[in-house]
Amino acid sequence: MDKDIHILLAEDEPALGMIIKESLETRNFKVTHCLDGQAAWENFQKQEPHLLVLDVMMPKKDGFSLAKDIRTMNDSIPIIFLTAKSQTQDVVEGFTIGGNDYLKKPFSMEELIVRINNLLNRVNLQKNSEILKIGQFTFDFPKQTLTFQNEEPLQLTHREAHLLLHLVKNKNQVLDRSLILNKLWGNDDFFNARSMDVFITKLRKKLIQDSNIQIINVRGYGYKLVC
Amino acid sequence: MDKDIHILLAEDEPALGMIIKESLETRNFKVTHCLDGQAAWENFQKQEPHLLVLDVMMPKKDGFSLAKDIRTMNDSIPIIFLTAKSQTQDVVEGFTIGGNDYLKKPFSMEELIVRINNLLNRVNLQKNSEILKIGQFTFDFPKQTLTFQNEEPLQLTHREAHLLLHLVKNKNQVLDRSLILNKLWGNDDFFNARSMDVFITKLRKKLIQDSNIQIINVRGYGYKLVC
DNA sequence: AACCTGTGTTAACGTGTGTTAACCGATTAG
DNA sequence: CTAATCGGTTAACACACGTTAACACAGGTT
16 A cells, blocks of 8 residues: 655755665665756656655755745645754754755654655545556545546446445444444434435445446445455 | 735744834835734734844743744745744744744844845746756747647646646646645635646647656645656 | 736536434343 | 335425526616
């Protein structure tokens, strides 16, 4: 799952960069290592990574300046700065540019990984699993479409897509009613529960073409999607 | 022009607060001075200022806690913290809450004013000089053009370009309606919301050539551009 | 000045989505 | 068996959003 996460690392010290890269790769991240800000900028435009780890002091283009440029193109991508400096003013500058976290050298790999996971969970988790297969269907969650074999994609609504995502992520196991309700509706009162029932019906209809797929109710507990 | 800018100042030390208030007023800002966090909170709800200057250590409600509450209502209003502390950790805390800048006491008025102007410029006239790719389109924001592959560039209007820029900068994630409205229109009343709907329609039409690009509505929340 | 032209807002009407209600059958407790 | 409960299904509904066109207005042109 993590192998889908792509991190762009900009660090001019080759040895340190190597260590970070390898260390992150053992955690199943895909890492691109650039040795200066200019290279990182070019790579960012080509590859569109999920997260950036930028050294502040680099040749050609420093990390702050690089982050500033990146923010003109993308408001949300998480940025972590690495810096040898410790003055408050630098931290401030990093954050005003739009950095999300800040790590002072020397730091432990554990620290870096904790921060990366933090940021990815905050921003990235929801859109993580891009395109899923359910039996003979293809479920594109970001686009909210459900495609049977090679037919025309069927457009799902926001609620349908989210509910289906939950079911698929927990397929072949019982999903607790109130768990889904709390996650998607915010609370599990009577009316929301009935609303969910309606959506279960809708999903069943849209999944009817593949008879191997079923949304099974477990009375008093919840639902499970089998396929 | 500056006389339209309203700053909410929360500073419990009356003398210092007075100095700041008067100093900002000579720069043509409209300033409301509150002596504790509780008063500032009430005032914020009533007046909806353009920028906040918050002391961190205050009676009744400290600046961090106040900022946290304010961020639940408004993601974008710039917040500057004033603090006597100088530890990096406090700075980090301030920024993770959603502060935009940080000023360590004692500071000069000039410093404060530079930062205020910085933040206001960033919010008001986001200067951008980049060329973005959206699927098979090239979006030149400064020129306000949208080019499909090698065809003739399509001219966008000012509103179209700004709206598209926001969507692209936050692509693949849901962008809050009222956030866009507040940024581009200044407020999120009914009529502006309908106006935005019209522009969404216009953008969809202009992006129709690449079927992988979609502006998806999330009922009650906002839009996301997927590509 | 009168006339276009392009832009953004407002209006009017249509469509889609999510919630609620109503009615039903199935399951289970007593 | 009967009553209570849970879930299935359909339809009614309110309202968010889509779409188109009319409109107002600013800038430029003649």
